[in-house]
Amino acid sequence: MAGASLLPMEVLLLKRVQERVLDSEEPPPQYICRNGDTTEDVSSPSSMIPIIDLSLLSSSTPWAKEEELEKLKSALCSWGCFQAIGHGISSSFLDKIRQVAREFFEQPMEKKKKLAKTVEEFEGYGADPIPVDPAEACLNARFNYYSPCQWPDLVLGLKPHADGSGHTKILQDDTEGLQVLKNDQWVTVPTIPHALLVLIGDQMEIMTNGVFKSPVHRVLTNSERERISVAVFYYPEPNKEIGPEDGLVDEERPKLFKKMKDYGDIHRKYYLKGMRAIHTAKERVLNGEEPPLRYICKGSDTTKDFSSPSPQIPIIDLSLLSSPTPWAKEEEFEKLKSALCSWGCFQIKICQVAREFFELPMEEKKKLAKGVGEFEGYGDDHIPAEDGSGHTIILQDDVEGLQVLKNDQWVTVPTIPHALLVLIGDQMEIMTNGVFKSPVHRVLTTSERESMSVAVFFYPEPNKEIGPEDGLVNEERP
Ligand SMILES: O=C(O)CCC(=O)C(=O)O
Numbered sequence: 001m002a003g004a005s006l007l008p009m010e011v012l013l014l015k016r017v018q019e020r021v022l023d024s025e026e027p028p029p030q031y032i033c034r035n036g037d038t039t040e041d042v043s044s045p046s047s048m049i050p051i052i053d054l055s056l057l058s059s060s061t062p063w064a065k066e067e068e069l070e071k072l073k074s075a076l077c078s079w080g081c082f083q084a085i086g087h088g089i090s091s092s093f094l095d096k097i098r099q100v101a102r103e104f105f106e107q108p109m110e111k112k113k114k115l116a117k118t119v120e121e122f123e124g125y126g127a128d129p130i131p132v133d134p135a136e137a138c139l140n141a142r143f144n145y146y147s148p149c150q151w152p153d154l155v156l157g158l159k160p161h162a163d164g165s166g167h168t169k170i171l172q173d174d175t176e177g178l179q180v181l182k183n184d185q186w187v188t189v190p191t192i193p194h195a196l197l198v199l200i201g202d203q204m205e206i207m208t209n210g211v212f213k214s215p216v217h218r219v220l221t222n223s224e225r226e227r228i229s230v231a232v233f234y235y236p237e238p239n240k241e242i243g244p245e246d247g248l249v250d251e252e253r254p255k256l257f258k259k260m261k262d263y264g265d266i267h268r269k270y271y272l273k274g275m276r277a278i279h280t281a282k283e284r285v286l287n288g289e290e291p292p293l294r295y296i297c298k299g300s301d302t303t304k305d306f307s308s309p310s311p312q313i314p315i316i317d318l319s320l321l322s323s324p325t326p327w328a329k330e331e332e333f334e335k336l337k338s339a340l341c342s343w344g345c346f347q348i349k350i351c352q353v354a355r356e357f358f359e360l361p362m363e364e365k366k367k368l369a370k371g372v373g374e375f376e377g378y379g380d381d382h383i384p385a386e387d388g389s390g391h392t393i394i395l396q397d398d399v400e401g402l403q404v405l406k407n408d409q410w411v412t413v414p415t416i417p418h419a420l421l422v423l424i425g426d427q428m429e430i431m432t433n434g435v436f437k438s439p440v441h442r443v444l445t446t447s448e449r450e451s452m453s454v455a456v457f458f459y460p461e462p463n464k465e466i467g468p469e470d471g472l473v474n475e476e477r478p
């Protein structure tokens, strides 16, 4: 399986994203990182980013002040962010900042490139720190420009990350795109004119012993409009040790984080690798690291608990297909046809192998390892076969995990001992003119057990032209 070739960052950055979009270029593979995850349809108030009126916090009416403080506390503990209104910064000043940002990005590319940063730093221009008071803290302002993008389902404006700051304030323009991950669901931050989004950063999560959350967030691209935002990051003094405040550690809430220095630098290193850094501050790191963010791709989609009459992956008894009893044979053929047309997959019962391979010492397996540009796994050598008809056969072990998407719902493929799962592939869907479906499928992880599977892919001859079979094209099915 040939993987997409990944251009080194140095080469990629010779041309900035804005230039590539202006030249209508397709995105390089590095930029394709969205995976069909869904966005919460914000309808109930509980799924809306909290809005806090900061002017009420100094209100002379005690109950109004109290109420807003409660809202603020709950926002920081459950969301780790809120939209601040009544903040006292004039609308005309905020408009001016946006105007200046727009004017900067509208300049000719050559002029901007003079301020460009290198790969080791980040993809952008300028970004010189503004010392507030050297003994105290540092403010960093970042002006983000997101070009319109023809592939919003594939390309992200900014990949998922949590900020390494103490806290961050974000001024959006009127194009939505920023999303916050809450309960495994991406929630869009609505654009409220002149509101500022306040986000807790990792350092605040550490200092509050996890009471305030540092939320993972990302930015979507928009196919029609550009988007500009200004993010101001507040960093505590770099050399100062940070750690949970004493008053926030007790028996009920034991110390989650240790004391550490220079968290901003550590965060930056992990951020560049697409990983969160907060685990490095954890008091007890159990089994090493948190997963890199590129592995965090499951939204909060649910697997339906089909307890009552439930759609189940069809099981086909292959022996019946050659049964001497005509009606039994007929019936099984009907089941097979309906399985392929509606599910694009079915299970058959047969045999078991494979565990032995994964139990080999890592050194042995590494000899068969594929490079990152291919895919993450071992082997995958091609076996020429007579009948390459565009399907896949999968042998599972006894740990469930494989799921098939049917009617927008993930259905778990049950582990039937010695059964094989047959999946229609895209090429078969093409050859049958869409009569058989090539189902979308995925594999969940489990927290306690490892699992193994063997997949055998049948590909048609690569040079052979494929297309719908004549007999499957007619007036009803163009
Ligand atoms: O563009 C935005 O709205 C968010 C920017 C952001 O998260 C960041 O710069 O860290």
Ligand SMILES: [Fe+2]
Residues within 6 Å of the ligand: 161, 162, 163, 168, 217
């Ligand atoms: Fe951010």
